[in-house]
Structure formats: C-alpha cells, structure tokens
Amino acid sequence: MVTALLAVRMVPMVVLGSLAGAISDRYPTLTLLSIGYWILAIFFLGLGLLSWIGTIEAWHIFLGAFVTGIGLTLDNVVRRKAIGEVAVEKTLGPAMSLDITLLMLAMLLGPLFGGILYENTALTGVYWSIGFCFILAYMMTRRIILPSSVGAHKKNNLLSEIKEGLQYARSNRVVLATLMITMIMNVFILALYGLVPVVGIDILRLNPSLNGILLSANGLGGFVGALLISIYGPQRQYRRYYFWGSILLSLAILSFILSSNFYWSLILLAVGGFGLAGFGTMQVTLLLIETPSHLRARVLGLLTVCIGTGPIGSLHVGYMAEQFGTVNGLTIVAVEGIIVMIIAGFVWPELRKPSS
Helix, strand or coil: CHHHHHHHHHHHHHHHHHHHHHHCCCCCHHHHHHHHHHHHHHHHHHHHHHHHHCCCCHHHHHHHHHHHHHHHHHHHHHHHHHHHHHCCHHHHHHHHHHHHHHHHHHHHHHHHHHHHHHHHHHHHHHHHHHHHHHHHHHHHHCCCCCCHHHHCCCCCCHHHHHHHHHHHHHHCHHHHHHHHHHHHHHHHHHHHHCCHHHHHHHCCCCCHHHHHHHHHHHHHHHHHHHHHHHHHCCHHHHHHHHHHHHHHHHHHHHHHHHCCCHHHHHHHHHHHHHHHHHHHHHHHHHHHHHCCHHHHHHHHHHHHHHHCCHHHHHHHHHHHHHHHCHHHHHHHHHHHHHHHHHHHHHHCHHHHCCCC
16 A cells, blocks of 8 residues: 555656656746645645545545645656756756755655654644645745746647657767666665655554654755765766765665664665765756756656656565565565666766766
8 A cells, every 4th residue: 555655646757747848848937836836735735624524535645645746747847947947057066966955854854743743643734734835835936036038938849849858868878877777766766765664663663753763864864965965076976976876875775674773774774865865966967967958848857757657666566575575575676676776887887987
C-alpha cells in the first residue's frame, strides 16, 4: 500500500511532464503557478475537513497523492524554468544550489515537525497545514516580478515542441546522461528512500516523532551539502558532483537498510544527504547550463517524465520486500541500482570528469 501510494504520486509526472514543458512556454509562469497553488490549497483543506468530520477513506488519501503529483509536475517545470531565466549564466549554478538548499531545509524541518504534528493532530492537522502552506506560497508568488521575456510564449504546435525537446536531448550527451541517471535513481534508489519510514517502524520500532527525526537526518546532510556547493562548488566540477553524489546516496541507503541501530541510521541518512545534495542540485543545473533558453522548459518537462518513472521502482521495491522480506528485498533493489549506476558511469564517462 505504501509503495502504491508513492507510485500514484509520480504518475502525473510521466503523463503530464512533457506537456507541462510545452505549455509553460505558452502561458505566463506566475499565472500557472498561482492556479496550481490555489487548486492544491483547496484540495488539501478539503481533505482536512473530511478527516475532521471522520469520513475520510483510503481512496481520498490516494487522490491527494495524485493531486500532489500534479503540483510536483508544475514545480519541476514551471518554477525552475523561471529560476533559469532570472539567473544569468554565471549565477545559474549558485541559484539552483540555493533552490536545493531550501528544499533540503524543508526536508529537515518537514519530517521533524510532520511527525510531531501527525502524532498530536492526526491527518486533520497535517492536511490543513499543507493547505495553508499552499496559500502562503500563492501569496508569495503574487509578489514576484519576472522579466518580461519570461511571460512570452510561443504559438507552435504542442506535439512539435515536445518532439523538438526530445531531439535535442538525444543530441547532447550530457543532457541525455543526466536524464538517464535521473531515471535510474528514481527507479531504484529514491524508490527505496520512500520506504525509510517503513524501515523506521518495522525494523527500528520507532514512534512517529522519532521516525520524523530519522527522516530529517537526510535533510540535514542535504542542507549542509547544498549550502557548501552553492558557496564553494566550482562549475567545472558540477558533473562530478552529480554522478558521485548519486553513488554516495546509493551506498548510504544500502547501509541504512542493513542497520538496526537508530543512531547509526541517523548518521547514514545524514551522509546520504550530502549525496542527495550533489544529485539534486546538479540534476536541474546541468540541464539548464547545457540547454538553450528556448528549449529549457521542454527539457525540464522530459526531466519530470524521468522523475515520474518512480512508480516502476516503487512497485518493484514493494514486490521484492513482500517476496524476500523487508530487509532482503530492499537490499537486493539497492544493489541492483548501484550496479546500473556504475554501468552508466562507463557509458557516459563525461559525468566522471570535470567539464572544460
């Protein structure tokens, strides 16, 4: 059920990712974001109301995950496209590093307070908090002023624009490698990360508050790692941060699965956070650097599709865990992911070397 829930959240990325990239070139960025935030706010406040009156059911929660996936699709394409157009080339890396730094801070604070909130207010407080966060996001979005070029949009055929993005991705080895690594990480390693709370409950026997602390350890490592990259990371090393960060995260998740000690698990997830910082920061940055501005939205749409392959991994992980037990099943998937990552490193050696 947990892996199915994770899969449902990722489905919109596969279905809508490329379409969102093409549409974002046609309509103003802030308008798309504002509409998206309002829909999400109303939906989650409604789920909180259903929980409060005691009529919420499992299918409501699954529907909430699906709507969240639509929001993530908008975020990956529209908001990050805007960042890429606001930041000039020399500040693009630090700008994306700052974006991921704030994401890691959210990953630190979110589970920490989320576990406490769920333990004390159940689903009602959680859903209402999410709804009010989206209202806050809408209010902040309305205060943003973008360059006039960001609002410009094209009138080409949607299918042609999607095809143009695909052709460019195939022609650029760094872009193609970045998309392939993203797919590998989402099918194997990040699918495992989604089950960290299950490991905390089934293996480490943690209550929701301690489970939240466990999850926040990854955000702590990611926050520190992304902050260091944004301040000290030279652009010529971006590809290596991406590849070796992915490897570090993979090894940390594998070690975490085999751990039966709460404090050792905290350390492993914090170390894995450094790898997540390299992977997450450079995932978008490399694509923006390597892609002409008029194709960025479409390439980011392809990135969203690659992220959306996560349901394959989630279902695979769930199946392996049921067949071989939680620890053995997750270990097998982690080893599979590491092997495929190593193969990718040899297929695209440019990721292991500094850029010129």
